[in-house]
Amino acid sequence: MATMNVSLSEDAKDWVDEQARTERYDTPADYVRDLIERDRVRHAKIQAMQARVDEALASGDSEHSMSEILEIARARASALGL
Template identity: 55%
Template sequence: MKLGRLQFYISLINDGLAEQGRGRRLLDGKACHILAAKETAMGTMNISLPDPMKSWVEDQAKSGRYANSSDYVRDLIRRDRMRHDAIAEIQAAVDAGIASGPAKSFDCNAFKARMHAKHAGK
């Protein structure tokens, strides 16, 4: 699928519908991805699935939530990428915590006293 210079491809996350249009839109209060591109080409990939999985994918497309089977698979990949990015972000925070060295003792009462003193005039 190729889009014109001013066109955007909008893929709605919450209901999986896709629509081409101009400018930024938020339909029915749903969150959406907006991918701006001068040209977006889509490749083709053949995937072998067991019959029960194939039926599931087709049922998702027939439910009206997705335009077709490809749209459903694209949504799965998009969600998997977001999940992967979130895990990587959490792992980076864990690594930073480990690299910061051993934990120091924490005095809750001293912390509260500092915070009360710091924010007393506000």
């Protein structure tokens, strides 16, 4: 496993330490690794949604109104946890 040193403000360090103590993490590093993994998953979900938007735009005209499209997009994003 690679090592990375990160400088944090005192408030941020206190927050990380507190999360490591009160949550399901053994160490502050475990908490930071979990944050990074959750961000990676979120990013992948956003990319998947963007691919769907790009695909829809490339397909041409839609039978749905813009408000219907936004409603569908919001529902799909919500289902993805975004």
